[in-house]
Amino acid sequence: MKYAKESRRGNLTTVTEFTLLGFSNHRNLQVPLFSIYLFIYIIILMGNILIILVTIDTALQTPMYFFLQVLSFLEICYTSVTIPKMLVDFLSDNRSISFVGCAAQMYFLLFLGISECFLLAAMAYDRYVAICNPLRYRLIMKRRVCLSLVVLSWFSGNMVSLVQTVWVFTLLFCESNQINYFFCDVLPLIKLSCTDITSYEMQLFTATILVNFTPFSLILVSYVVIISTILKMASTDGRHKAFSTCSSHLIVVTLYYGSSGLIYLRPKSINSLDSNKVLALMYTTITPILNPIVCSLRNSEVKGAVWRLLLDGLKGKIFSQRK
Secondary structure (H helix, E strand, C coil): CCCCCEEEECCEEEECEEEECCCCCCHHHHHHHHHHHHHHHHHHHHHHHHHHHHCCCHHHCCHHHHHHHHHHHHHHHHHHHHHHHHHHHHCCCCCEEEHHHHHHHHHHHHHHHHHHHHHHHHHHHHHHHHHHCHHHHHHHCCHHHHHHHHHHHHHHHHHHHHHHHHHHHCCCEECCCEECCCCCCHHHHHCCECCCCHHHHHHHHHHHHHHHHHHHHHHHHHHHHHHHHHHCCCCHHHHHHHHHHHHHHHHHHHHHHHHHHHHHCCCHHHCCHHHHHHHHHHHCCHHHHHHHHHHHHCCHHHHHHHHHHHHHHHHHHHHHHHC
8 A cells, every 4th residue: 555655856755745643553443533533523513612602692792701702613623623634544544644734734733722822811811800900891801802812812823833834844854754643743743854853843842832831921920910819809709709700711721731731841751752642632632622511510601501592492493393
């Protein structure tokens, strides 16, 4: 079976197609993994689409739920960049992906992931204003400001992902075209390059630190001020309500930065691709599948909107049957 297509530049063979190995050496796992990840993908789509539909409710037209809508949209897009291709590869002997297709997958993976980093920082700022400046909240967090923060997060994601993708795909790939991973990511790809990547690995580590540290620092500072403000509240109910509005966001931030840090910021001595493959499966699904669960179970307003949506659907069905 032919897995690679190659072109020649003088005496040098250049890869024009890659093969995603995944767990191809464990054929007995392919069908179970397909079933598990198909189920997970359906749950992710249903959960995040439900959040988007629920937050359209007129009672939830606030900046917090607007950002939650955008977050759910990013999660749907993020998983759709990787999981459908993974599902096909689980059941196929031909696990190839074109050079351009690999570059596109990496670009959108980085774009959506980095955009989510900065969006979580925007959500932290929203919580900061709501708790620390409640009387000026509506004045500060206008619709235009919210849209600007979302556009800024997407712009940041686009610029960083564009630079990283161009940087990786200007490296010279030769000889092996087999990516020991489930999708096209920076770390496994640069290991295939026949160029000396020592300086590139340091640049990647530095860029990862900056991209993750900048929004995380903003989130950390926001929550230091938020927690300080909450602890000064005289009312126990007020403190409980304030903590409740922040808890969902804090859980999502912990899941997101915790899982991404395990992959991209671990010491090189323990940074093996085999362990990364397992972490990648978790990283691409844990946060997207838990986001709607966390946001709905810990938020009475969302749960109320879900019930209203279900009741409206039930009433509409009964009315159509009577007609």
